[in-house]
Amino acid sequence: MRGGVMTVLEQVARHTGARLLAGHEPSTWLRGRLVDLVTRWRAGQSLGCAHLPGAEAWLVALWDPARVACPACVPLVLASGEEDRTCDRCRIVHLDVRPLLVEALPGVLVTFGLCPSCFGREVP
Ligand SMILES: [Zn+2]
Numbered sequence: 841m842r843g844g845v846m847t848v849l850e851q852v853a854r855h856t857g858a859r860l861l862a863g864h865e866p867s868t869w870l871r872g873r874l875v876d877l878v879t880r881w882r883a884g885q886s887l888g889c890a891h892l893p894g895a896e897a898w899l900v901a902l903w904d905p906a907r908v909a910c911p912a913c914v915p916l917v918l919a920s921g922e923e924d925r926t927c928d929r930c931r932i933v934h935l936d937v938r939p940l941l942v943e944a945l946p947g948v949l950v951t952f953g954l955c956p957s958c959f960g961r962e963v964p
């Protein structure tokens with residue numbers, strides 16, 4: 841059901857204001873982070889919301905890998921304040937951190953924020 845997941849992606853992108861990187865090929869850095877997320881999940885170190893078993897897609901934020909949410913629970917995993925302005929790659933606090941959204945695995949959405957220079961490395 842690719843169409844369903846695309847709809848969820850677009851809804852999450854709208855809700856979070858994140859830019860959807862469709863068909864994005866992750867950089868070495870991002871791929872490493874995604875492997876970390878999956879490893880945590882498999883090890884039972886992430887806490888999912890109550891709807892996950894039947895959810896069409898899951899969302900996890902790179903800055904808070906311990907929480908996984910269905911699309912309806914997206915506000916639970918969203919950052920606010922300082923973390924919102926912290927680049928997930930270089931960890932600097934920047935006014936122009938850009939929220940991004942990728943589909944890491946089918947149905948697994950990952951959101952993160954990058955400062956302009958890290959953005960340029962991730963999205964050439
Ligand atoms: Zn939920």
Ligand SMILES: [Zn+2]
Nearest residue numbers: 927930955958
């Ligand atoms: Zn950065």
